[in-house]
Amino acid sequence: MNHNYFTQQDVERLEAQAVQIRKDIVSMIHDAGAGHPGGSLSAVEIITALYFHVMRIDPARPAWSERDRFILSKGHSCPALYAALARRGYFDPALLGTLRRYHSILQGHPDMNKTPGVDMTAGSLGNGLSAGVGMALSARLHRQDYTTYVMLGDGEIQEGLVWEAAMAANHHELKNLIAIVDCNGVQINGWVNDIMTVEPLADKWRAFGWRVLEIDGHDMKEVLTALHTAKSMRHHTVILARTVKGKGVSFMEDDCAWHGSAPNDEQLIQAMEEIRKGGVA
Structure with missing residues (x-):
């Protein structure tokens, strides 16, 4: 894979941005008293790379027809997306403190009718890849x-609908569709491989006609390289990003109890300090 898509300065800038987004995540979930820190924290490097380096977007024009689209199919991890959108300029970062409040633009799952920059309303799991297939087909039909x-x-991806969409993408030879699986190994009530294993994951995607890239989802260089490589392939590609649920906060890491729990005041202080010490900002 080619590393010429970015500089060391880009990597350092993005790593610093990821630290800020992690701080935003734990802070807004603490303030809300509810939310999903585990899967939000595991997705930070990928979402940071997309919104601050890879995607063609314009925060001043959220509905720009030529923009790249991003679907957070695992919509409960929206604090990571909200933080990225706010820091990228889609709305005032002060609004992050309104997470999950009545009438807030930042609900517990993404709502494209409420939040600038959200391309798909998500909640019920398994739907995102099908919507992505539709968006990719739309681009072809409209010559975008x-x-x-x-x-x-x-x-x-234990949901069957995901694999129907994977078949459809292959059938229609969608060159403009990239899937990213946040492989943090933990779901709401335990380890994925104990509840219903999805392995061998790479072999499954290849069997459905996809090209597969496997990376450390917390290594910014690997994340950037994979995202740029996938786009250059011009073939439906999936990036399997091996991550840690709750990454950056020791007491949240690899613990399903933090799939959907909010830190208390004392835990927030510890989390913010660990994120600061573990990052570059």
């Missing part, structure tokens, strides 16, 4: 050259 990115969870 945008790329559609879909982030899925490894627990989520």
Whole structure:
């Protein structure tokens, strides 16, 4: 894979941005008293790379027809997306403190009718890749050259609908569709491989006609390289990103109890300190 898509300065800038997004995630979930920190924290490097380096977007024009699309199929991880959108300029970062409040633009799952920059309303798991197939087909029909990115969870892909969409993408030879699986290994009530294993994951995707890239989802260089490589392939590609649920906060890592729990005041202080020490900002 080619590393000429970015510089070391880009990597350092993005790693610093990822630290800020992690701080935003734990802070807004603490303030809301509810939310999903585990899967939000595991997705940070990927979402940061997409919104601050890879995707063709314009925060001043959220509905720009030529923009790249991003679907957060595992919609409960929306704090990571909201933080990225706010820091990218789609709305005032002060609004992050309104997560999950009545009448807030930041609900517990993404709502494209409420939040600037959200390309698909998500909630019920398993739907995102099908919507991504539709968006990719729309680009072809309207002779547009945008790329559609879909982030899925490894627990989520236990849903059969995901594999129907994977078949459809292969059948229609969608060159402008990239899927990313956040393989953090943990779902709401335990380890994915104990509940219903999805392995061998790479072999499954290849059997459905997809090209597969496997990376460390917390290594910014690997994330950037994979995203740029996938786009250059011009073939429906899936990136299997091996990650850690709750990454950056020791007491949240690899613990399903933090799939959908909010830190208390003391835990917030510890989390913010660990994120600061573990990052570059």
